[in-house]
Amino acid sequence: MPEGHHLHFLADQLTQAFGGGPVRVSSPTGRFEAEAAQLDGQSVERADAWGKQLFVEFADERYIHIHLGLIGKLDIVDNLGQPPVGQVRLRLANERRLADLRGATACDLWTRAQVEACVAKLGPDPLRPDADVDRAWTRIHRSTKPIGALLMDQAVVAGIGNVYRAELLFRHRIDPMRPGATLRRSQWDAMWADLVVLMQDGFAKNRIDTVRPEHMPEAMGRDPRVDDHGGEVYVYRRAQMPCHVCGSAVRIADLEGRNLFWCPTCQPKFRSRARTDALRT
Structure with a gap:
């Protein structure tokens, strides 16, 4: 299972790739299709991590919550127009980059209240400056x-x-x-x-x-x-x-x-x- 440092690395990469601009959101397998339709074309504010939880924040306080679990992977690569390969549950894309999520334990559309409730149950994260x-x-x-x-x-x-x-x-x-x-x-x-x-x-x-x-x-x-x-x-x-x-x-x-x-x-x-x-x- 990926450890906390890797989730913070992914959050940083996602923010660099998509932060501050609109993003195409899709679900090639259909498992996140309804939620993707609500976010498609909207702007990504930033991505953040707390422990092994990853959050991609969109406008209007909407968040994609991701937990990779034991086998999950989030690959962020140059967008060369390539079709999805394998069981891609979530794809984020703009003109420069794309990110494909496979095998994750969780991929949900959350509100700020849900994010805060999740974080409240977690211990301090050594990579966060606010760690207690x-x-x-x-x-x-x-x-x-x-x-x-x-x-x-x-x-x-x-x-x-x-x-x-x-x-x-x-x-x-x-x-x-x-x-x-x-x-x-x-x-x-x-x-x-x-x-x-x-x-x-x-x-x-x-x-x-x-x-x-x-x-x-x-x-x-x-x-x-x-x-x-x-x-x-x-x-x-x-x-x-x-x-x-x-x-x-x-x-x-x-x-x-x-x-x-x-x-x-x-x-x-x-x-x-x-x-x-x-x-x-």
């Missing part, structure tokens, strides 16, 4: 759920997916199964600051790189990662492969229906101080 880090901390600090599960909860932090979850926890040596309530505020603040930098880099490159310079292929004399997700990572999709830092085999497990990757040496199992003290007495 305290709101995320409050949810985490009050929960006994594993931090690895909390980070994937879009009501806690909007935009984190499996890659950022695994890599952020590794970079901060946090056991994914550690209860959220046991984290210190200083740990969370450091994680949040790092997440902002990582996602800003992901937005700029439109790919996820989480490996520090000293662990890059050229520094370690290893082959670059080959994966359809691209980018250099520490543990994501590296099950049973040696950790770049300690050499231990990266592990994989299921956590709430999603694959979880971690290094058992760099991210040692968490034991609360109270339990440790009890064992000593």
